[in-house]
Amino acid sequence: MAKGMNMAQKPHIIVLGNEKGGTGKSTVSMHVIVGLARMGFKVGSIDADARQGTLSRYIENRSLSCDKIEKSLPQSTHFALFLSTNSSREEASKEDNANLNEALNKLSDCDFILIDTPGSDSFLSRAAHTKADTLITPLNDSFVDLDMLVRLKNDSLDILRPSTYAEMVWEQKKQRAIQNKSSIEWFVLRNRLSSLNAKNKEQMEDVIQLLAKRIGFHYIPGFGERVIFRELFHSGLTVLDMEDCNMQVTLSHVSAKQELRNLIQMIQLPGVEKLAA
Ligand SMILES: Nc1ncnc2c1ncn2[C@@H]1O[C@H](COP(=O)(O)OP(=O)(O)OP(=O)(O)O)[C@@H](O)[C@H]1O
Ligand SMILES: [Mg+2]
Incomplete structure (x- = not known):
């Protein structure tokens, strides 16, 4: 148990969710898991998208x-959950809930449990969202992705209404x-940000700031578009493991590490004071 953690809040559940596919949920999941494990927390993880299994x-x-x-590297205790194949919707929903609860019970001695969800709607994904103390929604810097959160007026930046995913979170x-559980703290993280200051980037910033107030999430500037977030997958490493594994560290890697540190600090998890180097 890390310093400052309130036992009463254990385990704190972090869900990575967005019904839009390919926004960085699994990539961010792995980085947050390793970030917390490296700080000395006991971390559990659940893959609620076991069919894809990233x-x-x-x-x-x-x-x-x-x-x-x-060499042993900090990691989580992990479970993968497949969707129920029961043909009755009611039974499938019950089975998915039971499987999720069973995995959560097995991880009940963890400080944090991170659940990665699929880029689509399912009973299991909804059940996971209901468990979230903290919800992180990565969003590619594109109006196509933003459409899952908000419907904008045709060819303008005027907000018409929250969209499918925002309504589901609500x-x-x-x-x-x-x-009678505490509310979900919702963070929207812009991912794969371009280093160029394009008009699209500025417009996204404006709309997200407005939307944060309107539908009640916290906005996090997020991760840049960096090759390193892609190429470490097959070695199972993250930007926090590079020095430990004697890998050459460039300026871009240092920035990536800082982006991860910022994320972990901004989501204000119980007991998290600083990210171990
Ligand atoms: N910041 C980043 N810079 C560069 N590439 C990234 C970044 N974040 C994610 N990626 C890449 O984007 C792709 C999608 O990422 P990932 O699989 O994590 O998304 P996902 O939301 O989990 O997708 P799905 O909805 O299919 O589960 C992957 O190829 C990943 O390596
Ligand atoms: Mg994924």
């Missing part, structure tokens, strides 16, 4: 690398209120 394979690759370099917040 997070599970990332974690498997990490274990293989540890064997290869004969519904899960209501479900938590009914269960």
Whole structure:
């Protein structure tokens, strides 16, 4: 247990969610898992997208690398959950809920549990969102991705109404209120930011700032578009492991590390004071 952690809040559940695919949920999941594990927290992880299995394979690759370099690296206790194949919607929903609860129970001694969800709607994904103390939604810097959060007036930046995913989060917040649980702290993280100051980037910034107030999330500037976030997958490593594994560190890697540190600090998790180097 890390310094400052309130036992009563354990385990704190972090969900990575966005019904739009390919926004960086699994990549950010792995980096947050390793960031927290490196700080000395006991971390559990659940892949609620086991059919695709990106997070599970990332974690498997990490274990293989540890064997290869004969070194132990901080990691999570991991479970992968497949969607129920029951033909009855009601039974499928019950099974998905039961499987999620079983995995959460097995991880009940963790400080943090991170759940990676698929880029689509499912009972399991909804159930995971209901469990979230902290929800992180990575968003590619594109109006196509923003459309999952907000409907804009045709060819303008005027907000018409929250979109499918924002409404789903709102519904899960209501479900938590009914269960007398604390509210979901929702963070929207811009991912794959270009280093160029394009007009699209400025417009996205304006709309997201407005939207944050209107639908109640915190906005995080996020991760830049960096090759390093892609190429470490097959070795199961993150930007925080490079020095430990004697890899050459460039300026871009240092910036990537800083972006991760900023993210972990901005989401204000209980007990998190500083990210271990
Ligand atoms: N900051 C980044 N810079 C460069 N590439 C990135 C960055 N973040 C993610 N990627 C790449 O973007 C792609 C999608 O990332 P990832 O699989 O993490 O998204 P996802 O939201 O989990 O997708 P899905 O919805 O399919 O589960 C991957 O190829 C990943 O390596
Ligand atoms: Mg994924």
